[in-house]
Amino acid sequence: MKRVQDFTVIETQWLNSTSYLLVLGSQSNIEEIRPGNFAEIKVPDAADVFLRRPISVYDVDHQNNTISFYIKAIGKGTIKLGALDNGSKVDIVYPLGNSFNSIESGNALIIGGGSGIAPFTLLAEELKEKNSKVTYLFGARTSEDIVLQDEFAKHGNVLVTTEDGSLGEKGLVTQHSVFNNITDFDIIYTCGPDPMMKAVSKIAESNDIVCEASLENMMACGFGACLCCVTPTVRGNECVCTEGPVFNSKDLKW
């Protein structure tokens, strides 16, 4: 069930100069979270941040009542969240949105760019439970931007592209050699900048591979009340916060 819940900052763990893990803890139980779900985080007492900020759930620990987020500090709100002292109060509205459809006993390729790596630990865990094999492909500008590799490596093989060639293969994700044998995969999951996801879905579709893309449209509410976050689909304009954030790429008319 969706709810507003009070949390306390347990830590903000900076991973590089522009991204961090925000770990929040609560006295009470944490709701069930499905891979792909997100939360709307209230940036506490910030003069210039009016609305909540939608952030995917990176990890959750039901034993210790903690929930964590992987956040790129790109603007006012995300910078302020990353500067919170331990012990600060933060409330979130969650769990929001739909989730990825994890396949059973299959071969999954997970492609992430930018902050779009956040939902993929939970997804990979679920895929593994269902006996599917996970390959990650992360793209970034430079090696500096590639973080949390050890974490992801726990769940699957990690491939990397960087635009400057400083780590993994040089180029854009869609230029990675894994695409030479793309039909080895039963499904592709992707999250990241729209152009990347569009390119990925195009390849997936032309190879008849199911592709699920998680969108990051701008949101005012996050739970279907405002109709601000729409994306055009074969069914008309649909809210990314309720019908998504995960869409089958074939349904998207972007």
Added chain:
Amino acid sequence: MKRVQDFTVIETQWLNSTSYLLVLGSQSNIEEIRPGNFAEIKVPDAADVFLRRPISVYDVDHQNNTISFYIKAIGKGTIKLGALDNGSKVDIVYPLGNSFNSIESGNALIIGGGSGIAPFTLLAEELKEKNSKVTYLFGARTSEDIVLQDEFAKHGNVLVTTEDGSLGEKGLVTQHSVFNNITDFDIIYTCGPDPMMKAVSKIAESNDIVCEASLENMMACGFGACLCCVTPTVRGNECVCTEGPVFNSKDLKW
């Protein structure tokens, strides 16, 4: 010269449940401050505090480059200033306003209520330097509200009234027995709620004693740019932030 200066919070020393000393330190020199001068303090990154807050200078230490304020936490801004962590950055515009005219070799009565005790350490120090004698009279609702007595006692005799009689004489300041021999004083300085200051000036004027009152009108700028802070005087509407905050009570038409 008036300036904007960056400071760091050295400490917020709570005196009772509703008031505190805010001590700020700077790397650079502190401007000269006259008794009665105030500063416009920027409440850092507060969602609902748009304008600066005018606060009298309570004390200044030119050796150590610190400046301190006595603040009553009465609303959004003053509560937030009191909750700042040590080390937080705060900038202030100062020194603003005119100052008290301290008399030479005289007998001064200083009457304060509420936050209106703030300007009176600096004033008493100057009076003492000029060989004047200082008597303080502070009024409050209850003994809880009477703070910093030891500090003030360094500069003069401290008299107190409380409305509930829990400290000093029972009643309003203007009912204190010191008024039985009010003509012993050459001057009265007062700061506090308007009704108190009005009552004090009335007594002063009827006894032909000079009375200087420091006003606390609501301000947008604090340095004469907006004309929001006016009080009616014999010369017309005058800005409290530039012509005041200290006025000769005879000039006020309140």
Added chain:
Amino acid sequence: MVNLNVDIAGLKLKNPVTTASGTFGFGEEFEDFIDLNKLGGIFVKGLTLHNREGNDYPRMAETPSGMLNAVGLQNKGIDYFLNTIYPRIKKWDTEIFPNINGSVVEDYVAVAEKLVGVEGINGLELNISCPNVKEGGMAFGVSCPSAIAVTKAVRDVYDKPIIVKLSPNVTDITEIAKGVEGAGADSVSLVNTLLGMAIDAATKKPVLSTITGGLSGPAIKPVALRMVWQVYNAVKIPIVGMGGIMNGTDAIEFMLAGSTAIQVGTANFIDPQISIKIIDEIEAYCINNGITDVNELIGGLIT
């Protein structure tokens, strides 16, 4: 015990707190967060005669203490509402107010006609102030003759309370308020959003697909409050006030300025439980101020 009941043209609300059209979906979106039965009323998302896809994305821009929206009345049409949505939501013990919209007078009339006789729907909000549609919408609300014309036309076909929603984007809102009062409106609600715009300096482009959009949130509260006060002094019909209400104190201010009921809008996005908190805060204010009937607040400003 404080009486919280208020009366909008004979329609009794259990308390003055309702939710603003377009900011509360059809209520269902808030079912997880609050007990909808506690609300004075729900003004549902704007409805039109036919399905509307609304404007292109992006439809939203955050602004200082507010936001711009350019949703453009996306909805599946009045029939879908009545056949599919309303049956699901009518169970709640609160007043459901459809918010009706059109490009031409005939559209408004056609939508209103569909609402005639619908059991449990005891009034409608006639939106003549949507700034986010090309034709119709705000055009009706910024000209007195057209505001009167559309109100009269809907009045002719609909006999339950009509609340006409006014635009703040006018020189003199009292003129329009008086006009629609004369045309048979039972109440006016105000304000809709202020027409605004946001630019992204980095891309040199407008943030919204429609260039301009509707400004809501606390930023507009001073303007909304002023208009409620002006209209309160100009008409006799009850006012449903809104514009930047974020808490109980804001709601009290709108009532003091002359609102009989209030709508909570943008605040729902930031705190989905805020509407219920506002009811509690109004009650607490009354208790603290020795007020036994919330109606004492209406227009109670001491000037």
Added chain:
Amino acid sequence: MVNLNVDIAGLKLKNPVTTASGTFGFGEEFEDFIDLNKLGGIFVKGLTLHNREGNDYPRMAETPSGMLNAVGLQNKGIDYFLNTIYPRIKKWDTEIFPNINGSVVEDYVAVAEKLVGVEGINGLELNISCPNVKEGGMAFGVSCPSAIAVTKAVRDVYDKPIIVKLSPNVTDITEIAKGVEGAGADSVSLVNTLLGMAIDAATKKPVLSTITGGLSGPAIKPVALRMVWQVYNAVKIPIVGMGGIMNGTDAIEFMLAGSTAIQVGTANFIDPQISIKIIDEIEAYCINNGITDVNELIGGLIT
């Protein structure tokens, strides 16, 4: 090197950044904080024919991301300005624009006549949008015929640039802008404050002595930006844009929307050095974006 010079009706400003009337005193108040010679111009506090005491205290209310003021044009009259203040401030190497006000057309004309031939004063701002005076003021700015009448009358006696300051409290600001353009205005400045109101729920009283007042600050930026964009698309004369500009990015947005110059208002209260910082930020933006002439920004919105 970026060219920052802009041109308002033949009058060259060294950069687009000026300060808004009523928020910058007569400039002197900022002498301790900044080098006034760096400013593109200073619009001084509103002037009237005779001494005015302004409205009673309280004149100010803080609002979400903004403030209300009800100063009511307190000033010592045009003669005092010319004889006592202007001689002190004319030394600065920046354009000084008197902001002139009146209750009737004749007052405006009388003030303008006094400015004819004053050495160093190369233009005036005709304020037809002050919401804080009982008669005159905003009344001129919300009706097209009266806006035209006062502009024509002042045009007849004053031959240097006239910048007419428009009110945002209108249904269609382009109509007024076109009207004053036709009546001989060389430029329009916009926006003045939005009419608003604040209530103290604790005392049940209005916060301002005048009940309503003028809303300024970032809260109004989206509305101001929209109006600048609308006017830019409606008139040919240059626009001086303002309303909630707090930093260089805001200023850029106003230029992209169509402003030739901008005015910094309420921001001066919060950071008395902000006007100079904005000049630097505009220059930095131009450098970062490969813009060699700030004039390229004017109306440069990509739609």
